[in-house]
Amino acid sequence: MTSPVGLHRVIEPSGVLPQAATKLDNDPAIGADEVRISVERLNLDAASFRQLHTKHGGDGEAVRAEVLEIIRTRGKMHNPVTGSGGMLIGTVEEVGPRSPLGLSVGDRVATLVSLTLTPLSITDGLRRWDGAGEQVPAAGHAILFARSIAAVLPDDLDPELSLAVLDVCGAPALTARVVSGYPNAKVAVVGGAGKSGSLSLAAARRSGAARTVGIVPVEHEAARLRSVGLADSVALADARDPVALARAVTTALGGPADVTVVCVDVPGCEHGSILSTDEGGTVIFFSMATSFAAAALGAEGLAADVTMIIGNGYVPGHAEYAMSLLRSDAGVRALFDARLAAEKPE
Amino acid sequence: MTSPVGLHRVIEPSGVLPQAATKLDNDPAIGADEVRISVERLNLDAASFRQLHTKHGGDGEAVRAEVLEIIRTRGKMHNPVTGSGGMLIGTVEEVGPRSPLGLSVGDRVATLVSLTLTPLSITDGLRRWDGAGEQVPAAGHAILFARSIAAVLPDDLDPELSLAVLDVCGAPALTARVVSGYPNAKVAVVGGAGKSGSLSLAAARRSGAARTVGIVPVEHEAARLRSVGLADSVALADARDPVALARAVTTALGGPADVTVVCVDVPGCEHGSILSTDEGGTVIFFSMATSFAAAALGAEGLAADVTMIIGNGYVPGHAEYAMSLLRSDAGVRALFDARLAAEKPE
Numbered sequence: 001m002t003s004p005v006g007l008h009r010v011i012e013p014s015g016v017l018p019q020a021a022t023k024l025d026n027d028p029a030i031g032a033d034e035v036r037i038s039v040e041r042l043n044l045d046a047a048s049f050r051q052l053h054t055k056h057g058g059d060g061e062a063v064r065a066e067v068l069e070i071i072r073t074r075g076k077m078h079n080p081v082t083g084s085g086g087m088l089i090g091t092v093e094e095v096g097p098r099s100p101l102g103l104s105v106g107d108r109v110a111t112l113v114s115l116t117l118t119p120l121s122i123t124d125g126l127r128r129w130d131g132a133g134e135q136v137p138a139a140g141h142a143i144l145f146a147r148s149i150a151a152v153l154p155d156d157l158d159p160e161l162s163l164a165v166l167d168v169c170g171a172p173a174l175t176a177r178v179v180s181g182y183p184n185a186k187v188a189v190v191g192g193a194g195k196s197g198s199l200s201l202a203a204a205r206r207s208g209a210a211r212t213v214g215i216v217p218v219e220h221e222a223a224r225l226r227s228v229g230l231a232d233s234v235a236l237a238d239a240r241d242p243v244a245l246a247r248a249v250t251t252a253l254g255g256p257a258d259v260t261v262v263c264v265d266v267p268g269c270e271h272g273s274i275l276s277t278d279e280g281g282t283v284i285f286f287s288m289a290t291s292f293a294a295a296a297l298g299a300e301g302l303a304a305d306v307t308m309i310i311g312n313g314y315v316p317g318h319a320e321y322a323m324s325l326l327r328s329d330a331g332v333r334a335l336f337d338a339r340l341a342a343e344k345p346e
Numbered sequence: 347m348t349s350p351v352g353l354h355r356v357i358e359p360s361g362v363l364p365q366a367a368t369k370l371d372n373d374p375a376i377g378a379d380e381v382r383i384s385v386e387r388l389n390l391d392a393a394s395f396r397q398l399h400t401k402h403g404g405d406g407e408a409v410r411a412e413v414l415e416i417i418r419t420r421g422k423m424h425n426p427v428t429g430s431g432g433m434l435i436g437t438v439e440e441v442g443p444r445s446p447l448g449l450s451v452g453d454r455v456a457t458l459v460s461l462t463l464t465p466l467s468i469t470d471g472l473r474r475w476d477g478a479g480e481q482v483p484a485a486g487h488a489i490l491f492a493r494s495i496a497a498v499l500p501d502d503l504d505p506e507l508s509l510a511v512l513d514v515c516g517a518p519a520l521t522a523r524v525v526s527g528y529p530n531a532k533v534a535v536v537g538g539a540g541k542s543g544s545l546s547l548a549a550a551r552r553s554g555a556a557r558t559v560g561i562v563p564v565e566h567e568a569a570r571l572r573s574v575g576l577a578d579s580v581a582l583a584d585a586r587d588p589v590a591l592a593r594a595v596t597t598a599l600g601g602p603a604d605v606t607v608v609c610v611d612v613p614g615c616e617h618g619s620i621l622s623t624d625e626g627g628t629v630i631f632f633s634m635a636t637s638f639a640a641a642a643l644g645a646e647g648l649a650a651d652v653t654m655i656i657g658n659g660y661v662p663g664h665a666e667y668a669m670s671l672l673r674s675d676a677g678v679r680a681l682f683d684a685r686l687a688a689e690k691p692e
Contacts, residue, residue, distance in 0.1 A: 005621070005648055007589065017588050017617050019647045117647045147649040170646065242363050243353065271363050275351070285638070285656075292631070292638045292656060300516065300659030301365045301463045302351055303493040308656035310631075310638060313646030 002031030004146035009119050011075070018117040018145075024075035026119040026143065032098040033146040037090040037109065039120070042136040043163065045086040048079035049134045055081075060131025067136070071122050078116040085115030086134070087167070088142055089159065100146055108159075110166050111142070112149040112319060119143040151319035160340055162323070164195060169322035170313035171196035171263065171286050172203035177315065178282050179203070179259050184210035188249045188257040188276055190239045191264035192231055193221040193335070196286055199322055200261045201230045202329045209259075213252035215239065217264075224338070228331035239264050245272030262287050270294040277306045286311035348377030350492035355465050357421070364463035364491075370421035372465040372489065378444040379492040383436040383455065385466070388423060388482040389509065391430035395480045398425070406477025413482070417468050424462040431461030432480070433513070434488055435505065446492055454505075456512050457488070458495040458665060465489040497665035506686055508669070510541060515668035516659035517542035517609065517632050518549035523661065524628050525549070525605050530556035534595045534603040534622055536585050537610035538577055539567040539681070542632055545668055546607045547576045548675045555605075559598035561585065563610075570684070574677035585610050591618030608633050616640040623652045632657035 002008050008031070010016060011023040018024055030036050044067075056062035071077050078085050092107040103109065111118060124139035144150055151169075153162050179185050187204040191197040192214020204212050214231035216222050217238060225234045237248035239262075249257055256278040262269050267289045274295070277283050283306055285295065295308050315321075325332050348354050354377070356362060357369040364370055376382050390413075402408035417423050424431050438453040449455065457464060470485035490496055497515075499508050525531050533550040537543040538560020550558050560577035562568050563584060571580045583594035585608075595603055602624040608615050613635045620641070623629050629652055631641065641654050661667075671678050 015587060015589055017621075017644075017647070019644065020617070113647050113649065114643065116643075149649050241361060243361055271366070275363075288639055288642065290638045292636045292641075293634055295656045296634065296658060297460065297462075298363075298365065299656075301363070301459050303459065303495050303660050304658070305660060305662055306658065308658055310641045310645075310654035310656060312642060312650070312652065312654055314649050314651060316651055 002033055002146070004033065006117065006145040009143065019114065022074060024119045026075040026121040028121065028141050030094055030096050030143060032096045033100065034096045035092060035099050035101055035103055035144040036094045037088070037111070037142045037144065038093040039088055039090040039122070039138050039140045039142055041089045042077060042115065042138050043086045043088065044077070044134045044136060045079070045082070045084035046134060048082045048084045048086065051079060051082050063131035064126050064129055068122060068126055071120055076115060076118055076120050083116070085118070087111050087115060088118070089153070089163070090142065093141065101144060101148065101150060103150060103152070108153045109150040110153055110163055111144065112151055112166060112169070118148070149314065154323065158340070161326070161336060164336055164340065165199070165322050165326050166319055168196035168199060169318045170315055171261070171311065172199040172325055173315035173318035173321045174284060174309070174311060175200040175259070175261050176203040176207040176321065178284060178309070179207040179209050182258040184208070185258040186210060186253040186255065187212045187259045187261070188215060188253065189213070189231070189261045189263060190215045190245070190269060190273060191262070192216055192234070193225040194263055195336070195339070197261070197263035198225070198230055198332055198335045199325055200263060202325045202332045204259070206325070211253050213249060215245065215248055224335070228334045230329070230331040230335070239272055240266060240268040242272035242275045246275040249276040257281060259284070262290065265289050267291065271298045271302070274299050274302055274304050274306055277304070279305045282307040282309060284309045284311055348379055348492070350379065352463065352491040355489065365460065368420060370465045372421040372467040374467065374487050376440055376442050376489060378442045379446065380442045381438060381445050381447055381449055381490040382440045383434070383457070383488045383490065384439040385434055385436040385468070385484050385486045385488055387435045388461065388484050389432045389434065390423070390480045390482060391425070391428070391432040392480060393428045394425035394430045394432065397428050409477035410472050410475055414468060414472055417466055422461060422464055422466050429462070431464070433457050433461060434464070435499070435509070436488065439487065447490060447494065447496060449496060449498070454499045455496040456499055456509055457490065458497055458512060458515070464494070495660065500669065504686070507672070507682060510682055510686065511545070511668050511672050512665055514542035514545060515664045516661055517607070517657065518545040518671055519661035519664035519667045520630060520655070520657060521546040521605070521607050522549040522553040522667065524630060524655070525553040525555050528604040530554070531604040532556060532599040532601065533558045533605045533607065534561060534599065535559070535577070535607045535609060536561045536591070536615060536619060537608070538562055538580070539571040540609055541682070541685070543607070543609035544571070544576055544678055544681045545671055546609060548671045548678045550605070552671070557599050559595060561591065561594055570681070574680045576675070576677040576681070585618055586612060586614040588618035588621045592621040595622040603627060605630070608636065611635050613637065617644045617648070620645050620648055620650050620652055623650070625651045628653040628655060630655045630657055
């Protein structure tokens with residue numbers, strides 16, 4: 001009997017969830033509700049790659065050796081220093097008869113759960129990878145559990161583009177759900193020009209927001225966001241300055257926001273986002289730099305009756321929803337295309 | 347023109363909120379929307395007192411001297427090491443004509459916003475305090491802003507009892523609000539025998555919960571909670587063990603919880619509380635030991651469609667609601683009375 005969350009794959013310590021395990025069982029034989037993926041590429045988490053790159057002084061051989069060693073000893077790509085993993089692309093190789101994931105053999109998929117909890121085995125020594133970047137061509141296999149998540153990559157889009165969207169697809173789905181709860185919502189997205197920010201702006205508008213503002217820290221981001229028309233207004237503010245942020249939001253929306261979405265990965269945005277939000281409103285924190293204590297004590301100290309939500313990367317249908325925004329919203333598509341073009345060397 | 351959140355009292359650095367300030371203006375002259383309190387006693391935050399006590403090797407004179415020095419230099423009791431403050435009791439001395447707090451001169455009150463953001467001046471050198479405990483008899487004044495919060499202490503209750511309830515009054519109010527959103531809710535309170543936990547259990551029941559369970563770590567707490575009848579069932583589990591916690595909750599409630607309330611101040615309860623909660627359910631984290639990243643990544647890794655809320659200590663009417671639970675629920679009263687009796691030396 002296999003566990004839907006993969007408890008049966010935990011080798012040590014016993015009793016913990018796969019993410020907390022030091023070692024997973026990466027046996028290619030799958031249980032009745034599991035799926036095996038033939039791996040094509042790993043996308044290492046940026047923080048993880050940076051740590052390895054820095055540790056080895058940019059020596060790609062050494063970086064590759066350490067990644068192989070991590071996967072060999074842990075049965076998963078879980079950087080023990082940063083605690084982070086990444087995601088992978090591959091092709092479905094075998095589907096257990098009771099898998100609820102809806103995948104078919106031959107589907108090209110991206111996994112939307114972290115590599116930190118995905119059983120993984122590498123068979124090619126990562127020989128096609130120079131250890132100099134986060135994109136790792138690889139051969140081997142990975143296992144998905146009943147409660148894992150994978151998205152089928154569309155044939156008609158650049159896989160890089162799909163991946164960039166899928167990487168943050170929880171944000172627009174949760175934003176849509178929350179905004180739908182407020183009739184004629186005023187919505188502020190802090191970090192509106194980024195990947196999760198721009199998708200959240202599009203989701204807010206599609207969910208009936210009456211007015212939206214994208215907050216960005218520098219003029220060139222403001223110009224970019226204005227040019228694609230994703231927000232009703234765009235304003236400059238340092239999100240770490242509570243008074244400046246609240247002033248920018250309130251001015252742009254004609255009052256505080258019903259929903260404030262925090263998408264900037266810098267510490268210290270809690271007080272400003274609370275102060276920008278109306279009584280009875282909601283703040284959604286997607287930034288991993290959010291401090292639980294700063295948010296909890298900040299709202300209490302401001303006597304602010306706001307609901308504060310920890311951004312959950314999983315919402316049912318999140319991948320399809322984000323991809324539909326990419327396809328239907330020219331502004332989203334333009335921002336993502338520009339970002340990919342800037343990242344590609346050629 | 348005064349700021350409702352006290353920006354006009356910030357001396358340095360400029361532009362930050364009072365909580366983030368290194369120095370506040372504690373001038374006794376109040377603005378039109380401020381209130382001045384004549385201080386009777388400070389209740390230092392437990393973590394703050396412990397740090398000072400340890401630093402000075404239990405030398406009460408030295409502890410007292412440092413508290414005085416902190417208040418003198420910062421204009422507030424904000425421990426620079428722990429970042430925490432505490433609360434105070436006093437009597438309303440002057441009320442500005444535009445104060446919205448509803449207080450009258452002569453009211454005996456407890457402040458429900460942290461001392462870390464409350465302008466404070468001490469005039470008696472804390473000479474009645476031996477520096478050996480968190481309760482600090484004091485003379486001086488404190489300032490409340492328009493958006494500060496203070497609760498009038500009832501005449502008919504031991505002030506210690508009122509304070510113990512007011513200290514955690516945000517938890518039952520927010521629990522009530524969330525539970526009310528689920529018809530016939532199944533509710534789990536992790537740490538159900540503690541102050542915030544027992545009040546949350548009472549709030550859940552009063553808000554229409556169909557079934558409640560209190561989870562506790564040790565048998566003597568289970569016996570105590572069972573004896574007062576606050577929960578439909580009581581179960582033992584280590585909240586840091588996700589599988590054990592989920593099993594205990596699911597067994598007691600006949601399925602996962604609609605609402606899980608986390609009231610235990612130990613790290614590592616995120617995964618278990620997520621795993622204990624039904625799809626579409628809500629987890630409320632009141633524990634300051636909650637890790638934002640562990641919660642966000644944990645829910646994603648489990649593909650768990652749960653709403654995760656950062657416990658906000660402020661909900662309108664929270665003090666009155668908690669006091670009404672204390673007065674109307676014999677089980678709550680019995681637990682709090684027993685706790686106070688155990689803490690008092692005589």
